[in-house]
Amino acid sequence: MAALIDGKAVSASVRAEIAREAAILRDKGMIPKLAVILVGDDPASAVYVRNKHKACIEVGIEPLQITLPAETPEDELLSLIDKLNSDTSVNGILVQLPLPKHISAQKVIDRIAPDKDVDAFTHDSVGRIVEGRYGFLPCTPAGIMKLLEYYNVTISGKNCVVIGRSNIVGKPMALLLLNASGTVTVCHSKTVDLPSVTRRADILVAAVGIPRFVKSDMVKPGAVVIDVGINRLPDGKLCGDVDFDAVSEIASMITPVPGGVGPMTITMLMQNTITAAKRAIER
Ligand code: NAD
Numbered sequence: 001m002a003a004l005i006d007g008k009a010v011s012a013s014v015r016a017e018i019a020r021e022a023a024i025l026r027d028k029g030m031i032p033k034l035a036v037i038l039v040g041d042d043p044a045s046a047v048y049v050r051n052k053h054k055a056c057i058e059v060g061i062e063p064l065q066i067t068l069p070a071e072t073p074e075d076e077l078l079s080l081i082d083k084l085n086s087d088t089s090v091n092g093i094l095v096q097l098p099l100p101k102h103i104s105a106q107k108v109i110d111r112i113a114p115d116k117d118v119d120a121f122t123h124d125s126v127g128r129i130v131e132g133r134y135g136f137l138p139c140t141p142a143g144i145m146k147l148l149e150y151y152n153v154t155i156s157g158k159n160c161v162v163i164g165r166s167n168i169v170g171k172p173m174a175l176l177l178l179n180a181s182g183t184v185t186v187c188h189s190k191t192v193d194l195p196s197v198t199r200r201a202d203i204l205v206a207a208v209g210i211p212r213f214v215k216s217d218m219v220k221p222g223a224v225v226i227d228v229g230i231n232r233l234p235d236g237k238l239c240g241d242v243d244f245d246a247v248s249e250i251a252s253m254i255t256p257v258p259g260g261v262g263p264m265t266i267t268m269l270m271q272n273t274i275t276a277a278k279r280a281i282e283r
Contacts, residue, residue: 002225002251003151007143010150011263014271015059021274022060025281032277033062034092034118034269035084039077039103040070045096052094055266061273064090074103078111085113091280092118092273115279118272121168129172132179136272138172143264144205144226145176151253153224156181159200163187163214163241164207169228173205194218206241216246225251228261 022032034056038049049065056063068077077095084093093116099105109117114124120136128135137145148155160182164170170186178184187197198204198218206214207228219225229241240257248254255261 002248002254005147005151005224005226005253005255005260007147007255007260007263010147011143011267013150014146014264014267015055018267018270018274019059021278025274025277026060028281030277030281031062031089032060032092032273033064033090034094034273035064035066035090036094036096037066037068037077037080038096039068039072040100042098045098049096052266052269055270056273059270059274061270070100072100072103074107077103077108081108081111085111085116088280090116091276092116092269094119094269116276118269118276120172120272126167126172129175132175136275137176137268138168139268139272140169140228140261140265141173141176142268142271144173144228144261145180146264146268147226147255147261148203148224151224153203153253155203158182158202160184160203160205161187161198161201162205162207163194163198164205164209164228166207169207173207173228177203177205208241210241211239212241212243214242214247216243216250219247219250221250222252223250225254226261227255227257229257230262 025032036049036052053063053065084090093112095108097105109121110123112122117125118136120138125135160177162170162174165186165188174184174186187194195218199220201223203224205226211231225247227240227242231239233239238258
């Protein structure tokens with residue numbers, strides 16, 4: 001039976017350390033501050049923004065929440081980012097995605113100053129991730145790396161398979177594993193004979209967005225299985241991309257959903273904000 005990778009516990013321990021770092025910064029007269037911009041009234045986005053607000057308060061980061069109407073022109077949003085870029089009291093800037101259709105998300109994201117890009121989504125940050133010359137780490141993949149580190153999972157030399165190639169999870173996950181000397185394969189919707197590839201994985205990361213997609217016959221016995229999926233079932237319950245009950249019979253370690261990768265993502269956002277504040281104080 002697989003051991004559980006407890007994202008809640010790791011997250012609590014990392015947040016306690018972040019809170020200590022925030023307190024040290026405050027003692028030095030620097031109040032770490034994260035600006036979160038929400039455009040429109042998408043209910044899921046509102047929940048994510050609220051959770052980020054709560055996490056900020058918990059660790060001693062000052063949240064600056066800016067909510068704009070859905071019809072806000074792109075130019076106005078770009079001007080707001082310019083203003084926040086030059087505001088020295090703001091350390092991190094995050095634009096909650098998705099944005100309304102009339103706004104180019106990439107244009108808006110790329111306007112964020114690289115030293116305030118705590119989501120690590122700008123071209124500058126992505127380029128640095130490719131090079132392994134990190135400015136900020138992408139939050140969900142960085143949270144997964146932290147979990148692997150906490151549970152002493154060796155990455156170097158291991159076969160790592162990532163299912164999913166999105167810009168926010170799959171691709172940066174593959175790069176972090178590669179930069180940690182894993183032998184990485186990225187699978188996606190066009191991969192032929194997926195199980196034959198996933199069965200080679202010592203570390204298998206599922207970021208597909210399909211409930212219980214990864215079955216036990218896709219997993220090598222003893223593999224470490226990381227489930228990024230957050231899927232809402234018709235009964236309202238959350239479930240991951242991995243068939244948890246069956247796969248835990250053969251994996252050596254596995255993340256649950258909820259309580260695995262999810263809690264780590266916002267924690268790494270808090271970590272990036274502290275990193276930004278520390279760099280600002282050194283300048
Ligand atoms: P996405 O829809 O952008 O990407 C899904 C990927 O899965 C694509 O690259 C696609 O090629 C691949 N895919 C789809 N069908 C496939 C198939 N049959 N076989 C193999 N590959 C297939 O999704 P995303 O944004 O990367 O998110 C993936 C999941 O992770 C979602 O459930 C999302 O809610 C969740 N998520 C969780 C967190 C977190 O903090 N835990 C953060 C981001 C996303």
